[in-house]
Each structure stands twice: as structure tokens, then as C-alpha cells.
Amino acid sequence: LPRILRDRPSEHVCENRLIIAHIYTATAAIALGAVFGVFQGFARAGAFGAPAWFDYYRVLTMHGVLMALVFTTFFITGLSLFVTYRAIPRERSLVVGWFGWGLMLLGTAMAALTILRGNATVLYTFYAPLKASPWFYIGATLLVLGTWVVAFEIFENVYFFRKTHAGQPIPLVVFCAAATFVMWIVATLGVVAEMGLLIPWAFGWTPGINVMLTRMFFWYFGHPLVYFWIMGAYIIWYNIIPTRYAGNVFSDGLTRLTFVMLILLSTPVGIHHEFMEPGISSTWKMLHTVTTYGVAIPSFITAFAIFASFELAAMKEGRRGFIASESSVGRSALQRRGSGDAVVHAWRIRRPSQRVVQHGHRRPQYDLDRRSFPRDRRRAGRPHIFRRCLLDDPSINRTRAVEAGMGALPDSTLVFRHADHVAVNALCRSTRSAAPHRRRRLPGRKCRQLVGAADAARCGGRVFSFH
Amino acid sequence: MLLAAAGGFFLFISIPTFVAVAIGTLLQNAKTESMEATFAAPAESAATTPPMLQHVFRWGVLALLLAVLAYAGPLGELLRHPGYLAPGMRTW
Numbered sequence: 034l035p036r037i038l039r040d041r042p043s044e045h046v047c048e049n050r051l052i053i054a055h056i057y058t059a060t061a062a063i064a065l066g067a068v069f070g071v072f073q074g075f076a077r078a079g080a081f082g083a084p085a086w087f088d089y090y091r092v093l094t095m096h097g098v099l100m101a102l103v104f105t106t107f108f109i110t111g112l113s114l115f116v117t118y119r120a121i122p123r124e125r126s127l128v129v130g131w132f133g134w135g136l137m138l139l140g141t142a143m144a145a146l147t148i149l150r151g152n153a154t155v156l157y158t159f160y161a162p163l164k165a166s167p168w169f170y171i172g173a174t175l176l177v178l179g180t181w182v183v184a185f186e187i188f189e190n191v192y193f194f195r196k197t198h199a200g201q202p203i204p205l206v207v208f209c210a211a212a213t214f215v216m217w218i219v220a221t222l223g224v225v226a227e228m229g230l231l232i233p234w235a236f237g238w239t240p241g242i243n244v245m246l247t248r249m250f251f252w253y254f255g256h257p258l259v260y261f262w263i264m265g266a267y268i269i270w271y272n273i274i275p276t277r278y279a280g281n282v283f284s285d286g287l288t289r290l291t292f293v294m295l296i297l298l299s300t301p302v303g304i305h306h307e308f309m310e311p312g313i314s315s316t317w318k319m320l321h322t323v324t325t326y327g328v329a330i331p332s333f334i335t336a337f338a339i340f341a342s343f344e345l346a347a348m349k350e351g352r353r354g355f356i357a358s359e360s361s362v363g364r365s366a367l368q369r370r371g372s373g374d375a376v377v378h379a380w381r382i383r384r385p386s387q388r389v390v391q392h393g394h395r396r397p398q399y400d401l402d403r404r405s406f407p408r409d410r411r412r413a414g415r416p417h418i419f420r421r422c423l424l425d426d427p428s429i430n431r432t433r434a435v436e437a438g439m440g441a442l443p444d445s446t447l448v449f450r451h452a453d454h455v456a457v458n459a460l461c462r463s464t465r466s467a468a469p470h471r472r473r474r475l476p477g478r479k480c481r482q483l484v485g486a487a488d489a490a491r492c493g494g495r496v497f498s499f500h
Numbered sequence: 501m502l503l504a505a506a507g508g509f510f511l512f513i514s515i516p517t518f519v520a521v522a523i524g525t526l527l528q529n530a531k532t533e534s535m536e537a538t539f540a541a542p543a544e545s546a547a548t549t550p551p552m553l554q555h556v557f558r559w560g561v562l563a564l565l566l567a568v569l570a571y572a573g574p575l576g577e578l579l580r581h582p583g584y585l586a587p588g589m590r591t592w
Contacts, residue, residue: 053526056522057522057526060518060519060522060523063515063518063519064515064516064519067511067512067515067516068512070508070511070512071508071509071511071512073508074504074505074507074508074509074511074512075505075508075509077501077504077505077508078501078502078503078504078505078508079501080501080502080505081505088592090592091592115537116537116539119536119537119539120537120539151592154591154592161586161588162586162587162588162589163588163589163590163591164588164589164590188557191556202549202554203554203556204539205539205542206539208554208556211556212556212559215556215557215559215560215563216560216563218560219560219563219564219567222567234588235588239585240585240587241584241585241586241587241588242585242586242588243578243583243584243585243586244584244586245578245583246575246578246579246583249571249574249575249578253567253571271540272539272540273539273540274540275540276538276539276540280540281540281541281542281543281544281546282540282541282542282543282546283542283543283546284542284543284546284547285542285546285548285549286546286547286548286549286550286553287546288542289549289553289554290553292556293553293556293559296556296559296560296563297559297562297563297566298566299563300563300566300567300570301566301567301569301570301571302570303571304570304574312577312578312581313574313577313578314574314577316573317573317574317577320570321570324570342540342543345543345545
């Protein structure tokens, strides 16, 4: 740290300081929140003789506010600034960014001190009619307003990018960050409205508070709050995690669609937190419940896209299937087929009496006269099965087989066991559905052609060609 | 309840561990001037993005409209009833 602070800063280092300030404020918040959390947990379990001054709900409030509101918010602001600054490099003033951080920190300090002094034991939902000191509410408001300043900084960079790169889409990662803050601004309008009611009431300027109204405003914000968290995580999952395995975002459009859906569907859902509250008709409660299921869709899309990205990266490395673990002749051959090349030119079908010879690994031999594979090998489409069926013909060594698989040796002969429907089906691109009894149901003319030819060959032991 | 305490303890020790890594990263990492951050590029096989998905702020306006649609009704219901104003309480 001294080294970072002492040296004359370059442009990036200046940016880094701001980002580090955000991220490490979050780290401090979670560290402090954890201390309060473990005290609270022990006290709850009775494992810790709480002294008389120990105020369970005060500690619980501190824990909740620091973990759920402060830690998450600072981390996401820091993360979003980081991706925005890196993806849109330019000469930039950091005044706005630092101002946002300062405002958030000031708000946090006000709220935290008020809680610690015992004047705001209202938990992190600050449900009326529990009445905290106005400084707690003002602190919370400043924390939110600070995030608006950060949002402004991100939007300004988006605006700059659009101005300087007319016609180009904004970088995906910046789109994600901007979408997160668009959603956040829509959502935090609720908490700001609530504070507009709570602060005058806490100061005593208004005689009382409409409890139901404040709760509705709270949940207008409180449910999207959790989407704010997951959108931060999604920024990382979509844009940063794939760089760890040299992968790609599965789809730019799908990612943007996910974030657009989160913008749209995060907010109109909050009343499902208020089933027990009077004054709201069950129609609206039901409607918000239904829309809550809508917001599951972008999460499902994400679950798909993340694993699809894993699979794309594995396939790029020449692996087949999610758990594929070794490169093999069969695999490359399959891939060439998959890419539409006519690879395998001739097949000589083994006689039933012949035995498959092992190729450099220690797996049990198959009994060719058996009608089926051993159970653990029966899984359809496993590429190693195809490889196993390749060739004990001494004239074809492994290298040549690879070349044949790649289409480099048009006259190579690939030999496989007559009953190896798995290989046949694999070649028909039906690697997932090649159980023996399903063979006939596999769709496509090419498939039937291959199977029929293989069966014919079994009788005559002849060589067949396919192109 | 003892299990709750044990769970709380395990959760707790995960956080000092995280904080230790965070602080160690801050202090021990080699300082570098080149701060290249690469973000994942879309796969080549992916379709091109429809232009309508590019306009993040327009979707924000639509989201605001949806929020108004979803809350105007229940808000109206609340405001139609006579609001019982609570003076507030301090339970602690």
C-alpha cells in the first residue's frame, strides 16, 4: 500500500486507486460485518454468555446493514467502475468517481455510528413503525445517492463511447455494468421515496407515518436489491470467468438479452414480500408473484450460457462432451464429421471372430461376440469407444488413423467392429442417442445408409465406401 | 442451537480467510504499469446481436413504465384507504 500511494501515478494507477478504494471498503465492511455476525450467531445459540450491555438486535442490525447493503454495494460499484474504465480507455477525470465513493462512505459512516450508538436498531429493512434516528435514514440515503453518482460516471463513459464510436455497439461488459445501474436506479427510486417519508417523520416534522406505504416502497427496492447482487455476479460470470479457460461468451446477443430482461423484470415483483400485509388486494399480490417467476428466465438463460461457454471451450480444445478427458483419434474424426467434412472414406468391417486389440491403454478388451458392451461402456457416443474400435490393422498406425480422421489420407481404411453401432451412430452425428435398441429410430437418410451398409458388410466382410 | 453456533463459526472463519487473501493481494502483488484487462469475446458461432438490444437506456425507460404499471394499482389501493399514521416506536 505505501508503495502504491508513494509512487508517481500513471493514468491506470489513478484509476486503480479509485477501484481499490471501492473494493477494499467493501472488504472492510464484510470483515466488520462478520465480527458482528459471529457474535450474533453465538448469542443466538446461547454459546456465548452475552453481557448485559450486549444488545442482540443492535448487533444484528449492524451485521445486516454491513453485509447486505454496504459490502455488496461497494463491491458492485468498484467492479462496474473497473470494467468500464478498462473497456473504455481514455483520458478521464476521476473526480466524479471519488465523489461517489466519498458520499457512499459518508452515508455508511453515519448509518453505522447511529446503529452503534443504539439509535437505529431497526434491522436492515428499517420497517416502520420502528423509528430510528434521522441520521440513520440520512446515512442510508447518502449511500444510495453515492451509487447514483457512480451510475452517472458509468453512463457518462457510455455516452463518451457512443460519441466517439458512432454506430458501434458499446462493449458487452460495459453494457452489463450500465444495465446493472439502470436497473439499480429504477429500483432505488423506491427507497428514496421511502426516505422522503421516513426522514421528516424521524425528525418529528410529521405526526405519523403510513406504515403500509413505507413497506411497499421498501419492497419496491428490496427485491431488486438482490438482482443488483446477481447482476454483479453475472458481469463476472459472462465476461471475466471465460478468460480463465480461454473461452468465449456464449453469445453477445443472449447476454444482452439477459441483462435487458433483468432491467425489465426486476422491479415489478416486490409485493410478493407482502403477502401478509393488509390493504393490498390479493390480485396484485398474485400478479407480482407471477412476474417474479418471469425474472427466473434470465437466470435460466445464464445457467445455460455459462455451461455452454464451458462446453465451447472444451470442444475448441478437441474434447467431446462435458467430462471428456483425453484427446483421441476418434474424437478428432468425429469433429471433422461434425464440421461437415466427408472424412471417412472406406470401412472394412471386422469379422465377429476377430478381436479388438488394445491401443496403449489399459481398459478391458471387449468380447466381440457379445451383443453389448460392458455396462460402463454402453454410454452412447462416448468417443473413446469409437477410438477403441479403430484399427488393429498393423498397416495403419495411430498417426495415420489421425490423418485419416482429419481427411488427409483419402484412401485410408478405418476398421471397426461390426457391432459397433455406437461408432456408426457417432458418425451420423447422433452421438447422444446411440443405444443399440434405438439404432433404427435414428433419423436421417445418411444414418440409415451407414447402418445398412455396416450390416451388409458384416455378412460379407467387404469394404464399403462412403462419401 | 449448538449447530447454529458451529455454522456461524465456520461462516465466520471463511471471511477472515477471504480478507487475508484480499489484503495479501493488495500488498504482495507485483506492481505493473500495463493494466490490461481482457474480457471474454463472443464465440464466433454466435449470431449477431439485434440492434434493439443495444439501447440500454431505452429499456430502462420501459422498465420504469412497467414498475409504474405494477405499483400504481396497489399504491392507489393504499392511498384510497384512510391511512392510519403510526407515531413510531422504539422497541429497544
